[in-house]
Amino acid sequence: MTETASPLKLRRKPVQQRSRMTQGAILDAFVRLLVEKGYAGLTMRDIALVAGVGLGTLYEYFPGKKSIAAHCIHERFKNIGIQMRIWVDAKQGQPLQQMIAYLIEQIIKMHADKMEERSALIFLERQISNMEAYSSLYGQIVAIWESAFEASADRATYVGKSAEVVHAAVYGVLYQTLMLSPQSLLEAKFRQDMQNLVLGYLQITGQSA
DSSP states (O other): OOOOSSTTOOSSOOOSHHHHHHHHHHHHHHHHHHHHHOTTTOOHHHHHHHHTOOHHHHHHHOSSHHHHHHHHHHHHHHHHHHHHHHHHHHTTTSOHHHHHHHHHHHHHHHHHTTHHHHHHHHHHHHHHOOHHHHHHHHHHHHHHHHHHHHHSTTGGGOOSSHHHHHHHHHHHHHHHHHHHOGGGGGSHHHHHHHHHHHHHHHHHHHHHO
C-alpha cells in the first residue's frame, strides 16, 4: 500500500475514546519497536502485533509506517510544547533568567525520562521530516520561548531575537547530547553547563541593550 502525500493525514480520524486509545496503542508500539529494531527493521505487521490490533485495522488509521513515525514525532513535540506553556504560566512574573533556568531544568528532566525513545525519535525526525514540518515545529517552540520573555518581570531588558537564540542553544545542545551521550542528561554538570550557556548569553544581551 502506498502512503499519502502528507504523512500527518490520517485515513481514519480518532473521534471516539476507543479510537483514540487504538491510535495511542499504535503510536506506543511504533516507538517501542523503533528502539528495539530501528526504523528500517520494523514492519507494519510488527506494529499491529505489538499494538494488539489487526493489520487491516492498522491500515484503517495509517497508510504506512512513515505516517505513524510522523505522528509519533508530532505528538512528542506537541507534548513538549504543552508542558513548556504550563511551566511558563507557573513562573509568570519572575525575572527572565529565573524563568529560563527553571525551563531548562524541566526540559532536561523531561527528556531524561525515556531517553532511548527520545533519542530514537530525534534521529528519525532528521530522516523523515520535510522543511514544512520542521519549520512548523520550530515556530511553535520559539513562540513559547517568546511567551516566557513576555511573561517575565523584566522583559523590557531583553530585546531582539533572544528567544530564537535561546531555542537554538537549548535544543541544539540537548538533541546532540541525546543522540551521542544521552546518559549525560542525568548529570548535574550538564544541567549547569546548559544554564550557564543560555543565562550567560542573556546577561550579555541585557547589559548591552
